[in-house]
Amino acid sequence: MPSPFILDRTSVTQVMAWVLAALLPGIATYVWLFGPGILVTLSLATVTALAAEAAMLKARGYAVKPFLADLSAIVTAWLLALSLPSLAPWWLIVTGTLFAIVVAKHLYGGLGQNIFNPAMVGYAVLIVSFPVQMTHWAGPNELTSVHLTLAQSATVIFGGDMPRATLDAVTMATPLDALRTGLLQQLTVDEVMTHPIFGHYGGVGFEWLAGAFLLGGLLLWALRIISWQVPLAFLAGIWLTAGFLNFFDAGRFGPPWFHLFAPSVMLGAFFIATDPVSGATTPRGKLIFGLGAGFLTMAIRTWGGFPDGVAFAILLMNLCVPLIDQYTQPRIYGGADKEPRA
Amino acid sequence: MSRELFKFKGGVHPPEHKAESTSRPIHAAPLPKKLVIPLRQHIGNPAKPVVEIGERVLKGQMIAAADGYISTAVHASSSGTVTAIDLQPVPHISGLPDLCITIETDGRDEWVAHAPLDYQAMEPSQLRMQLRDLGLAGLGGAVFPSAVKLDPGASHACTTLIINGGECEPWITCDDMLMRHHADEILQGVGIMRHLLGSTEILVGIEDNKPEALDSMRSAAAKLDFAVEVVKVPARYPGGGAKQMIETLTGRQVPSGKLSTDIGIQVFNVGTSYALARAIHHGEPLITRLVTVTGHVLRPQNFEVLIGTPMHTLITLAGDRDGTTGVLMGGPMMGVPMPNLDVPVVKATNCILVKSAELFPPLPKALPCIRCTRCADACPVELQPQELFRFAKAGDFGRAQEYHLFDCIECGCCSYVCPSHIPLVDFYRYAKSEIWAREKDKRAADLARERHEFRQFRQEREKKEKAEKLAAKAQAARAQAALDQAQRAELAAAPAAEGAAVSDTDAKKALIAAALARAQAKKSDAAPKNVDQLTSEQLHQIEEIEARRTKIRELARKPLESEEKKP
Amino acid sequence: MLAAIGVMVLLAVAIGLVLGWSAIRFKVEGNPLAEKIDAILPQTQCGQCGFPGCRPYAEAIAKGEADINQCPPGGEEGVKKLAELLGVEPKPLDEAHGTPKPKSVAFIDEQTCIGCTLCIQACPVDAISGAAKQMHTIIAAECTGCELCLPPCPVDCISMVPIAEDLPHWKWKHPVVMMKKIAETEGA
Structure with missing residues (x-):
């Protein structure tokens, strides 16, 4: 084997492990503010993802051990689980995870080959196919009268008997849902915002969750596992679009801080849009990718059919990556300032 | 130092491992029994042997001369007898042998006559020729003939001369040791370079992990009658690369595809400068160099080694240990694994790095690229290594070239940081050599096409000329026939040539017969008349002329003969 | 009706002229x-x-x-x-x-060559030098390895020598460290 003969210590496994670690503050906050149900979702998604990954690797003639050890399947599973409603039924979680691992990842060629973020593909499939089940969000403990234990959450998720009334007492519309519904009922933003779910910036509890994801994201950035371009551009894209709309008509469009402090935005900005495999690679490309995803997220939230648009925005931008990369090749050492394009 | 420094993009910080080999003084390696001196030690044409097997040579005697402009001479590193000029293993990654001159040393180490050169009195071009004949080549690693680099050219002046003491590669310390102990001579060499290049600004760049070298060079520079600025630069691999050193010191970048001289900057390694000083002030050709022997050995240190010394003798000197897993020439980032240890030390050998499983654990297996762009962040040339990898792997060499494959300096930073442990540089080397091979094939095909087309054109032309000649002859023959009734036999050819049922070949045969008859007749007529009393010299001349004539005749006959032989 | 026909005819003539002109103006030599x-x-x-x-x-x-x-x-x-x-x-x-063969060049055994010039005539790229009754030799740098000189040689003194790999012609191989290999060596 020719040079170099020494390597830096980082490995894919390490990178993935850090991503998982950076999700922990978010998960802890989730459990603290929304109850332990998310742990069931996370575990189920993890087990499903590992099983699917192992089966696919075997079927494709790859060694199972080194590829399972890269932890990428678990990252996908966790990201999907954190995007799903915390009391989503088990089959929803399994279907989403299977779709993410089998179709979005392995049918595209496995690790490093998928052009779409697998977790977001799983999410998109679920929200398109099962919109009703995708609203089973547990409300923040602060606002709900009933607090489910871990076992109760598991019962809900696995479809066990649970009085309808209890379930209704636990689940709640997310702030984004509430805003959307309110605006559709011709209410102004200020009127909608009187609903108890709205907190200082985002929703009650939700804003803390967003903060926790932000914290984890900053950790990843400090470790240079993600670059600053994508999250910053993504957040800027949302803030600028929301700010512009809000400035225009504060009655019909939510304030920019509210849009920024949704957990899905922080998760998307720091953990999903930064997925290197399906994202842009050049520095300028990353900025365009982030800005585009932010703008599309706001566009879908404002004019689209879904309350949140992070997943679709990122998938749409994934689609543009080859184009973005080709046209944003950086100037090389000693290169001309303007590069001729092929 | 108040000089403003600039930061080149990318780079890595591998563990330095320099202290191991700097704690011991420089030792002169003993004279080996056998020296194997490769003829291709530099970039450009290999040197051409000028000695013969069995010839006794002296230390410093030229044994192979430079062949062309970009080439340099090769010298005997010690006195002895040439025992072979043949293919021998050389320090190259392929393990393929190359042409070498083997010298059995006689232990007397007897110098050839040599004297200092008065370089200031010499014509620059003449001085450069001398340097070429003294075998000077860049000792930083690229081994480019120094005489070529010391030619400022007609149009551009080299205002800035940079002496590179960066030595950024881990483990290697030969430049460091050279600067510590031979700073004066290095700067003498700088004086000669300044003279040849007409530089007005002279900078010595030394990484900050070599404080002793910095001190030594600074105090030596203070004694000079011209200004040399010794600059401390931050240690970062590959800061010792010529282009990176230029950017660090001047903030300027060498345009892609151009040379540093195009922006008025020339860079030399400190070792080259030292060798230049030895060559000019002592008349000594490049037959020795400093080599760091380090890694998995008992006494890591620097040796002054004769070019051609087998590597294993140096490892033995430094104390070989059990558990060696291989030997590199150069450092761990850009070094070349040695196929065996009989290969000689060459001008490019800056370091012999002995590997062990502990120091150099086997590299983990490669995983797929996850496009994390750590490689792009580390690339000092600001390339997109992940894209180059994709194209090289897929064999899409055209796209690889569009993405500036040939700007890659193969420093290894990308492979070093890759979390998937992909040997990226390998893919670039593969793609580059594949592109070169294809270009070579294309040139060969173009040549073949050209030659084939010319041959067809020539055949056409010959056919036409022959037809014309035949027609002319037929005409002549007819005229002859009318005049001379006695040679009726020959007339058979005439109607044949006119196309009267007799084949072309028959006509030709008849013509040849006629021609032969005529020639015979002429020969007897034209007997030489003045050949009675000739000197031996004249006789010899005549013989030569006759020989040439027969040859010409044969040549002239060839087309006809060959026509006949065709089935 | 007439106007329409007139317009069409005029158009046809105009376009035809343009086409004809460009056929001459942008004529491509050869194929x-x-x-x-x-x-x-x-x-x-x-x-x-x-x-x-x-x-x-x-x-x-x-x-x-x-x-x-x-x-x-x-x-x-x-x-x-x-x-x-x-x-x-x-x-x-x-x-x-035929099947692809390693790249070779022809080599004339000069001891056996009778100088018949038959190979010289067969060589499509004039890569053989020699003359009648003189020994012939191959200009290796120009030989394409076509083997056309082999059949005409009456004494079979020409052989094809594969081009040996030497340092200037050495090439880096495609790195064989790819991902599937893991499966083969460590296969679960």
Whole structure:
């Protein structure tokens, strides 16, 4: 084997492990503010993802051990689980995870080959196919009268008997849902915002969750596992679009801080849009990718059919990556300032 | 130092491992029994042997001369007898042998006559020729003939001369040791370079992990009658690369595809400068160099080694240990694994790095690229290594070239940081050599096409000329026939040539017969008349002329003969 | 009605003039497609394709009279390139026209050569130097390895010598560290 003969210590496994670690503050906050149900979702998604990954690797003639050890399947599973409603039924979680691992990842060629973020593909499939089940969000403990234990959450998720009334007492519309519904009922933003779910910036509890994801994201950035371009551009894209709309008509469009402090935005900005495999690679490309995803997220939230648009925005931008990369090749050492394009 | 420094993009910080080999003084390696001196030690044409097997040579005697402009001479590193000029293993990654001159040393180490050169009195071009004949080549690693680099050219002046003491590669310390102990001579060499290049600004760049070298060079520079600025630069691999050193010191970048001289900057390694000083002030050709022997050995240190010394003798000197897993020439980032240890030390050998499983654990297996762009962040040339990898792997060499494959300096930073442990540089080397091979094939095909087309054109032309000649002859023959009734036999050819049922070949045969008859007749007529009393010299001349004539005749006959032989 | 016909006729005349003018103005010399095909062919001039040289084969391909898989020296890669140029599916080499061999050059055993010049006439690229009753020799740098000189030699003194790999011709190999390998070596 020719040079170099020494390597830096980082490995894919390490990178993935850090991503998982950076999700922990978010998960802890989730459990603290929304109850332990998310742990069931996370575990189920993890087990499903590992099983699917192992089966696919075997079927494709790859060694199972080194590829399972890269932890990428678990990252996908966790990201999907954190995007799903915390009391989503088990089959929803399994279907989403299977779709993410089998179709979005392995049918595209496995690790490093998928052009779409697998977790977001799983999410998109679920929200398109099962919109009703995708609203089973547990409300923040602060606002709900009933607090489910871990076992109760598991019962809900696995479809066990649970009085309808209890379930209704636990689940709640997310702030984004509430805003959307309110605006559709011709209410102004200020009127909608009187609903108890709205907190200082985002929703009650939700804003803390967003903060926790932000914290984890900053950790990843400090470790240079993600670059600053994508999250910053993504957040800027949302803030600028929301700010512009809000400035225009504060009655019909939510304030920019509210849009920024949704957990899905922080998760998307720091953990999903930064997925290197399906994202842009050049520095300028990353900025365009982030800005585009932010703008599309706001566009879908404002004019689209879904309350949140992070997943679709990122998938749409994934689609543009080859184009973005080709046209944003950086100037090389000693290169001309303007590069001729092929 | 108040000089403003600039930061080149990318780079890595591998563990330095320099202290191991700097704690011991420089030792002169003993004279080996056998020296194997490769003829291709530099970039450009290999040197051409000028000695013969069995010839006794002296230390410093030229044994192979430079062949062309970009080439340099090769010298005997010690006195002895040439025992072979043949293919021998050389320090190259392929393990393929190359042409070498083997010298059995006689232990007397007897110098050839040599004297200092008065370089200031010499014509620059003449001085450069001398340097070429003294075998000077860049000792930083690229081994480019120094005489070529010391030619400022007609149009551009080299205002800035940079002496590179960066030595950024881990483990290697030969430049460091050279600067510590031979700073004066290095700067003498700088004086000669300044003279040849007409530089007005002279900078010595030394990484900050070599404080002793910095001190030594600074105090030596203070004694000079011209200004040399010794600059401390931050240690970062590959800061010792010529282009990176230029950017660090001047903030300027060498345009892609151009040379540093195009922006008025020339860079030399400190070792080259030292060798230049030895060559000019002592008349000594490049037959020795400093080599760091380090890694998995008992006494890591620097040796002054004769070019051609087998590597294993140096490892033995430094104390070989059990558990060696291989030997590199150069450092761990850009070094070349040695196929065996009989290969000689060459001008490019800056370091012999002995590997062990502990120091150099086997590299983990490669995983797929996850496009994390750590490689792009580390690339000092600001390339997109992940894209180059994709194209090289897929064999899409055209796209690889569009993405500036040939700007890659193969420093290894990308492979070093890759979390998937992909040997990226390998893919670039593969793609580059594949592109070169294809270009070579294309040139060969173009040549073949050209030659084939010319041959067809020539055949056409010959056919036409022959037809014309035949027609002319037929005409002549007819005229002859009318005049001379006695040679009726020959007339058979005439109607044949006119196309009267007799084949072309028959006509030709008849013509040849006629021609032969005529020639015979002429020969007897034209007997030489003045050949009675000739000197031996004249006789010899005549013989030569006759020989040439027969040859010409044969040549002239060839087309006809060959026509006949065709089935 | 008449006006419409008139307009159409005028239009036809105008467009026809433009077409005619551009046909003269932008006339392409020769057959550009054959030219492009010829550029891909290896120029061995061996005739294994059944045509007397690379150029005629290129012209035949351009006219659709020959298939793209008749050139063994070009190898599979040559076929692939031709397929790409012509926009057709690549196909395996036609074995009837021979199989690819390692690149070789002809070598004349000078002891045996009788100087008959037959090989000189056979060589498509004039890479053999010599004269009648004189020893012949191959200019190795110009030999394409077409083997056309082998059959005419009456004393069989020409042999094909594969080009040995030496330092200046050495190439880096494709790194063999790829991902599937893990499966083979550590396979679960």
